[in-house]
Amino acid sequence: MPVEIVGDEHFEISESFTLRLTANGQPTNFTITINDNDEMAEILSDEDGFYTPEEYPSMSLKWSDEFNGDQLNTGEWTYEVGDGCPDLCQWGNRELQDYTDVDSNSNVENGMLTITARKDGSDYTSARIKTEDKVELQYGRIDIRAKLPKGQGIWPAIWMLGANIDQVGWPMSGEIDIMELVGHEPSIVHGTVHYDDDGYDSSSSMKGLSEGTYSDQFHVYTLVWEKDEIRWYVDNQWFKTFSTSDVNFYPFNAPFFFIMNIAVGGNWPGPPDQTTEFPQEMVVDYIRVFE
Numbered sequence: 001m002p003v004e005i006v007g008d009e010h011f012e013i014s015e016s017f018t019l020r021l022t023a024n025g026q027p028t029n030f031t032i033t034i035n036d037n038d039e040m041a042e043i044l045s046d047e048d049g050f051y052t053p054e055e056y057p058s059m060s061l062k063w064s065d066e067f068n069g070d071q072l073n074t075g076e077w078t079y080e081v082g083d084g085c086p087d088l089c090q091w092g093n094r095e096l097q098d099y100t101d102v103d104s105n106s107n108v109e110n111g112m113l114t115i116t117a118r119k120d121g122s123d124y125t126s127a128r129i130k131t132e133d134k135v136e137l138q139y140g141r142i143d144i145r146a147k148l149p150k151g152q153g154i155w156p157a158i159w160m161l162g163a164n165i166d167q168v169g170w171p172m173s174g175e176i177d178i179m180e181l182v183g184h185e186p187s188i189v190h191g192t193v194h195y196d197d198d199g200y201d202s203s204s205s206m207k208g209l210s211e212g213t214y215s216d217q218f219h220v221y222t223l224v225w226e227k228d229e230i231r232w233y234v235d236n237q238w239f240k241t242f243s244t245s246d247v248n249f250y251p252f253n254a255p256f257f258f259i260m261n262i263a264v265g266g267n268w269p270g271p272p273d274q275t276t277e278f279p280q281e282m283v284v285d286y287i288r289v290f291e
Contacts, residue, residue, distance in 0.1 A: 049218030050235040052143045052288075059290040062140055066286050067113040072106065076135050079106075080128045080261075095155075096265035096272075097124040112283050117154060117262040119278040128261035136163040136255040141290040142223040144178065148214040149280035153272030154183030155263040156282045158221060160256040171196045174251030176230065177204075179221040182269040183280070186213035189221070191232035191240045197249045205232065205240035218285060227253055260284065 055061065065073065072079075079101035084091040097117065099105075106115050106127035117126040148156050157180045162173030175194040192204035222233040229243040230252060244250045262282050265271040272278075 049145075049147065050220045051145065051218075052220045052222070052236070054288070056141070056290055059141060062289045062291045063135055063137060064286065064288040065113075066111060067108050067284065068111055070108060072108050072113065072129065076131055077129045078132065078134065080130060091263065091266075093263065093266040093268070095263045096153075097126040097263060099128045099261070100125050101127070112285055113260075115156075115260065115262050115282045115284075117149065117264050117278065117280045119272070124264040124272075126262045126264060128259065130161075130257060130259045132161070132163070132257040134257075136257045137289055138253075138255045139225050139227065139291065142178065142225065142287070143290075144221045144287045145218050145285040146179070146221065147218045147281075147283045148179075148181050148186070148189075149183060149262060149282055150181075150186035150213055150215040151183040151272065151276040151280055153265050153269050153276055154280050155266055155269045156181050156183075156261070157263070158258075158260050158284075160258055162251055163255040163257055170194075171200050172251065174254070174256070176223065176225075176252065176256060178223045178232070179234075181214060183276070184269060186215055189214060189234060191223075193230070193242050193252065195247065195249065195251055197247045201247070203242050203246060207232075207234045207237070207239040218283075225252075258287070 065076065079099070081099050081101055083089060083098050084095075090096075104116065104118065105125050106113070106129065108114075115127045115129075117124065144158055146158065158178045159180070160176040160178065161170070162168075162175070165173035171194045175192075177190065177192040177194075180190045180192065181188065187209040188206050190204055190206050192202055194200070194202045219235055220233075222236065224231040224233070228250070229241065231238060232240040242252075260282070262280065263269075
């Protein structure tokens, strides 16, 4: 429900709505969205994309990375390098890239982390970082603001694995995909869980844009992770819920760690083709966890 305020006008919030402001008869560059569910109150910049607040009234900040400075905080993140061999050759998905820890594939600058997938002849390189054994969390509201790559064969992901994966293996550990995108469908993101429920199983939903692609602007990918239930949002718009009522074995009431990467090729998107442009970037503004 758009509302325009002219002059001094007071109103009461009774439902979720979008408030567009004008100044001297001209629209401003901002939209304020107020939603009484999950205490969401955000400011959207039409130029840069969506933002979420740095604090919420009844939650405290548990952990964050604003990607300040000029390098990745290796006290909290670890680079995974190579092709995944010998344990997980081609990273288990027939992916084509080698992951590196060099600046050309990942760098921190101007308050942003940029992961870059590149092509050099017939070879592909990219970056994959994780917080395993450094930052492992259980429950909270997770906000991640990012601008995504696109193109056939490009596969960015922001996801989580159970911290007990070395002991129980995958998928017994559980996997929570906060956001995945296959580049030939650049206006659709997916939220998914993978688990073992007397055999491998998964549950997935998608969130599409009414116009444009996820590479045009920043969007915020939110996971509201509570005991026995997980909910997914894009720009505070709900699109998926998964809970103990959906499964017999539920591994998601335990600590998990974060992973962020861009894969090239793989079982899901297939390989790049002549339409795919390189380099492709995933730019991450912040990751924040509230409890």
